[in-house]
Amino acid sequence: MAPLISIKSDDDKLEIVNQLLLPHKTEFLEINSVEEAHDAIKTMKIRGAPAIASLAALSVSQHLTRALRAAEPPAFLSSPSALKSHIDTTLAYLFTARPTAVNLGAATRRLTKTLDDAIAAGKVPREIAQELVAEGRAVADEDVGRNKLMAKWAGEWLLQRVADRGLDASKGVNVLTVCNTGSLATSGYGTALGMITYLHETRKLQKAYFTQTAPYHQGSRLTALELQTLQIPSVMICDTMVGSLFQHHEIHAVAVGADRIARNGDTANKIGTYNAAVLAARHKIPFIVVAPISTVDLDVHDGSQIPIEHRPALEACLVRGIRYPNEGGETEQVQVMITPQGLEGIYNPSFDVTPAELISAIVTEKGVAVKEKGAEGFDLSPIV
Known part of the structure; x- marks a missing residue:
């Protein structure tokens, strides 16, 4: 398709x-x-x-x-x-x-x-x-050309990492991603989702997993649509279930995109990414950031200097979708409130920052960067 x-x-x-x-x-x-x-x-x-x-x-x-x-x-x-x-x-x-x-x-x-x-x-x-x-x-x-380059770099790096660790990937690798990083988030092909697409196209992917980061968040729904359109085997999970997934299923990597990467490798991405990174580190699962060079901000030393956008509090109280059951196949959408009206004290950041120490590799269209042994941060100069 x-x-x-x-x-x-x-x-x-x-x-x-x-x-x-x-x-x-x-x-x-x-x-x-x-x-x-x-x-x-x-x-x-x-x-x-x-x-x-x-x-x-x-x-x-x-x-x-x-x-x-x-x-x-x-x-x-x-x-x-x-x-x-x-x-x-x-x-x-x-x-x-x-x-x-x-x-x-x-x-x-x-x-x-x-x-x-x-x-x-x-x-x-x-x-x-x-x-x-x-x-x-x-x-x-x-955008499309560089997305395909970084997707290949990231996919091949992961396959080599799996082989080096002696893991069984005869049926393909399983990759978890957060938010939407495919054709709908780019001008085509995608970044982290592009990596998943590349693995699928080369028959090296077993299954893609993606998180539903919040009831109102559209990114996971778009990921579901893209994976379905590309006929890639996939499973959606709630972000609170990532730890359980890692405990009970073999996940070979977490691959995410980025909205901004600091000079030391600290990475801002959709809210929920940091949670996945912490859990991936606990389970010794490689955590890969796939993003174009334009996402790297060398003027920002570390993640503490990245401005974090907060969305209107009301957005955290609403969910949009079609009616269920929907036997007539109607596409008219309805929006409902899922919290008590007038709720105060709502914390609604769009992004969180994953520290470089939790990231295994950062991939751009120029290649793959990994940390020196014992280092907490990255030298990104070879890939920017």
């Missing part, structure tokens, strides 16, 4: 699949402005650090493409300085949509560099805008 996609882009037409409606309804939402892109990112109609970065970059490309085609060019195309002021403001605004996802910052910095380099080269506003359009599209186009 064809893989799922999160973004469709053709010339200046830009659409995203509204992930709030998945897995029961697939509906594409047209994005016609930077403001609409910002809203889609902030309200989590699109999610996954690479996909967020792609949408932000593509929305800038769309904005400039339409400006270049306008019968009356907007004022910001009147001079290089006017264009710079406009684009700097636009990129700063987009960055505020999801502050933890460093890929978004990497994309905005990349476009800023393209802008500054073109101005320094003495190019006129229309030329500068055309270069920004091309660079914005490149941010999204390059």
